[in-house]
Amino acid sequence: MKWYRINGIPNIANFSGAHHQIFTVKVLEDSICVLLKNQKIYAFREECPHAGKSMLHSRCGVEEEITCLSHNFRFSLVDGRCTNNNEGYRLKLLKTKIEENGDILIEF
Ligand code: FES
Structure with missing residues (x-):
């Protein structure tokens, strides 16, 4: 596993409560979704683990x-983990971190 720097992501301080935004970035040849929500950054594979559709236009609430x-x-x-189905689907979450200069990194 290695840390990859991603560019073009807005400041997470602008995303609180249910206000969120999802972006896609390429890491190596894979498409990764980056979600800014509750002043946190989440990263996961763009393909939904259920049937492979894009997670780019997913919906988030406050939870x-x-x-x-x-x-x-x-x-x-x-x-x-999938919270409304018990067939074992699991979103592949990736670790993220923010450096002191504001740069965002994803472990992949
Ligand atoms: S592709 Fe079926 S829930 Fe995402």
Whole structure:
């Protein structure tokens, strides 16, 4: 595993409560979603673990979950588990960190 710097992401201080935004970035050849929410950064593979649709246009509420709009499966942003289906689907979460200069890194 290695840390990759990503560019073009706005300041997370602007994202609190239910206000959020999702971006896609390329890390190596993979498409990764970056979610800014509650002044935190989450990163996960763009492909939904259920049927492979894009997670880019997912919905978030105030809780630490994300809902894929293709079939409305909800995933925990803490451990990736699907919270409204027990068939074992799990969102692949990636570690993130912010450096002192504000740069965002994803472990991949
Ligand atoms: S593809 Fe995401 S819930 Fe089915």
